[in-house]
Amino acid sequence: MSAGQDSAHPQLPPLQGGRLILATAALGLGSFMNVLDLSIANVSVPSIAGDLGVSFTQGTWVITSYAVSEAILLPLTGWLSQRLGQVRMFVTATLLFTLASLLCGLAPSFAVLLAARVLQGAMGASMIPLSQTLLASIFHHEKRGLAMGLWSMTTVIAPIVGPIAGGWLTENLSWHWIFLINLPVGGAVALAAWLLLRDRETPRLRKPVDYVGLALLAVAVGSLQIVLDKGNELDWFGSPFIVGLTCVALVALAYFIAWELTAEHPVVDLHLFAQRNFAIGAICLMLGSMAFFGTVVILPLWLQSYQGYTPLNAGLATAQSGIFAVMLGPVVGANMHRLDPRAVATFGFIVFALVAFWSSTFTPDVDFATVGMTRLAMGIGISCFFLPLVTINMSGLKPQQMAAASGLSSFMRNLGFSFGAAMMASLWDHRGTYHHALLAEHITPYDAAAVDYLDRLQALGMSATQALASLERTLNSQAFLLATDDVLALAGVMMLCLILPIWWTRPPFGAIRGGH
Secondary structure, three states, rough: OOOOOOOOOOOOOOOOOOHHHHHHHHHHHHHHHHHHHHHHHHHHHHHHHHHHHHOOHHHHHHHHHHEEEEEEEEHHHHHHHHHHOOOHHHHOOOOOOOHHHHHHHOOHHHEEEEEEHHHHHHHHOOOHHHHHHHHHOOHHHHHHHHHHHHHHHHHHHHHHHHHHHHHHHHHHOOOHHHHOOOHHHHHHHHHHHHHHHHHHEEEEEOOOOOOHHHHHHHHHHHHHHHHHHHHHOOHHHOHHHHHHHHHHHEEEEHHHHHHHOOOOOOOOOHHHHOOHHHHHHHHHHHHHHHHHHHHHHHHHHHHHHHOOHHHHHHHHHHHHHHHHHHHHHHHHHHHHOOOOOOHHHHHHHHHHHHHHHOOOOOOOOOOOOHHHHHHHHHHHHHHOOOHHHHHHHOOOOOHHHHHHHHHHHHHHHHHHHHHHHHHHHHHHHHHHHHHHHHHHHHHHHOOHHHHHHHHHHOOOOOOHHHHHHHHHHHHHHHHHHHHHHHHHHHHHHHHHOOOOOOOOOOOOOOOOOHHH
């Protein structure tokens, strides 16, 4: 897995002045747009589900289908960029991503929307690793820490800005515009990147691609994602379909590992996991992404479904974590070479966990300010663990391994996003049902509190049937509040569990070198 050549263009000098600023903006905006589409649909899931006639849980497939297809196609980035050249490949991927966004915006049914989202993720898969590679190549070596800090902000801020943008567009226009908004942005990014960077094109090489490995990867990851998406709906392993698909995923994964370890040109260089820093950093990046993105998906879904928030208000409440992320991202990146990334990551894990535990104490009367305050504090933790993890898993690698490591890190992060969204959505639904059953046990003719509550509702003019329906809505609201608290607490525990393994990594932790 590669983002291009083994080294950037040492013969080409860094860009200067306005051209550097514009190229940085174009590459950053391309990466931002790609990551944004992971989360811009979050607050729109209820609207999409209602408009297209599916459940909320099924509606989350709009998110996971995009992340999974992108993860599966990430391994082809290196091969395609070597065949076309890095700049030409980035521009082509951006244009195809923009075209797929148009298809998403025009989708007349949920099935067509899912197909278009799969295409969108697949077409844009190479945008993130190539934007990272090209961005590093246009900066002077001493400034690459700052460049990577700026680049990392796109992966942190985009999932936070997404709910605001998605909420405003859904509320004021329609959910279709969360995809159509990509058209002018994608066109501008492709045009700017071509005009500014075409004279820095990389040599075009012809290398074989590991089609067997890619097919096994697609079957393994795709099957596992379907299991996670459909498991709750089909009663998990009580369903022969889920059991069979799980077996397919496990067998494909086993064959994939065996094949990749012996292939001459593997699509994924699994030997990178023999490096302690890379293995621990990549696994922590995946698990941290699961915890982070799980909360990004669930919180706006709960606020809209059970707290009466509009899409825009849900987006505004959850997006406040972007304030500190914007402020601290470049600072952390510029000073990473002076700090121990293990300590920075640990600080980020602890802050994230503490805020997650704070959020898990939400009550039915939690107000907008409290939700926003927890997200604001969460931004401190978010800004302090993504970049340190990237720094750790890139340290100790040879220059010729950097491109493959960058692509594999992106692959692991995307798996974390897609699996986290699916698992947290399934857990949220399951825990909501569980808590509802527990609460409903107390609704009997012999429970004084329940009888008194129903009597007061009927005294207000409701019929017995209306009073019971109102009580059912209250039970649902309470049950999914408790389920939301469970998901947030689990995210906090997951972050705390990453502290010990991150200290098993070994210094020195050098800055990303070789243009990657």
